[in-house]
Amino acid sequence: MKIFEKAPAKINLSLDVLHKRPDGYHEVEMVMTMVDLADRIEMQEMARDTIIISSQAGYIPLDEKNLAFQAARLIKDRYDVKQGVYIHLDKRIPVAAGLAGGSSDAAATLRGLNRLWNLNISNEELQILGAELGSDVPFCVTGGTALATGRGEKLEPISAPPQCWVVLAKPPINVSTSEIYGKLNARGIKQHPSTAGVLSAIRDKQFDRLCDNLGNVLEGVTLDLYPEVRHLKECMQRLGADGVLMSGSGPTVFGLVSKEAKVARIYNGLRGFCKDVYAVRMLT
Template structure:
């Protein structure tokens, strides 16, 4: 096989609770992840005989991915090469649709797709368990982005429990221009007393009951007040989505994107056209059942 094309789905967090801090400084979480139809597209092509080890082309060219040697695609490639015991020359083309610094898991999704793409491109035959082990070393959300769907995440996000698909709905996503550093948000968390709302259990109960109204009223994020203190638009956009008819709203990840849950697609799209969300709209999406899928 000379070329693999994959779709890497973004995610939202229906709930996000900080449950503690490990000895190594990493924060433990309880979160309900949901893949959504927003996705990046990646193409992997063997580069043998071209004098290359790893090459990455991104569209649009200025899409932020982090330092060249530290982005998740490069990190995933390095770890798969380590697992294979040899260099796997590859050219990666990435069509970037998931905004960076949003809490939507775009970088994690790209890392997950790279693990799948390399395993298939080079016929490594890595099992799901092996891929998950490597994914946990790439980043905290990468194991979920590898599997996708609807799952409870615990620990630092690597302990995943499948949940039933949620009731059908539409997710309107808006992102302020400003982004937030996950590391900085957790540093602030360590210095401040933050109310723990315990959203995960109500969210899971609503999903299992198939109740959209209960799900929408249960979503929440412990980190939202901290991110909103740095980027006030987080709360402004949540209010705007509620005023436009969202059944419930929350921030995803450490932010800064927020989403509203709607039963009706037309109403969701109209909400993002409102004056208060002008220029902030990412789009309207649906829950997805996979993390990485072939194109």
């Protein structure tokens, strides 16, 4: 049997760091949501007890370093599954972009193999398994919109943000999440984003208020290290996006846009100097 799963990209509408923890992770407070840009994952049963990964993308690992491989191995080990699986990743989310592409592939693999092998694992259990693979994986298991705390694995689902367009642009650099967290001075954060403001704007479906409250404490670190990200952010603002923010540890910058008429102008303006630009809808 063969099954398919979609693995959408996430953006962080708010990303605050409360403190650095003794285990090296940072205690965060984030509002995360999904956008309509997704990898497609095909999973096919194999009688032979092995995991094989393939992808058209030449720039991701296809061995045990791949997060989908790790998800398949984890579920096989925990549930003592003796069958194998062939997993093909049709990558559309840019890699190491702050969009959780790898985490979403891992989460989609957990969901898919749960179906393929009739394991009847609850979403809560899949999220617990996912946390072993990465901090963003539990959110990607269920998607939607959520307030994430802890190191990102404690989730409280909330209502969807007001519907809008999301323009995403990724400059041609790779950013390491651990390097960006490592360079953040958690004690010296001068201005924390208003997660409460983002939550109330979403609750009241107030698009303008949502745009005014977007904030990410990792943005300053990445913008200082990579001036091209700052340039991209300024361009998106100049082109008229209603709210602009870097997602996660970057380097992707997203712009929220309420009027469809503006989207083409912003998209074309960015495409003039940046290859990786996408105009998508917020997933609601």
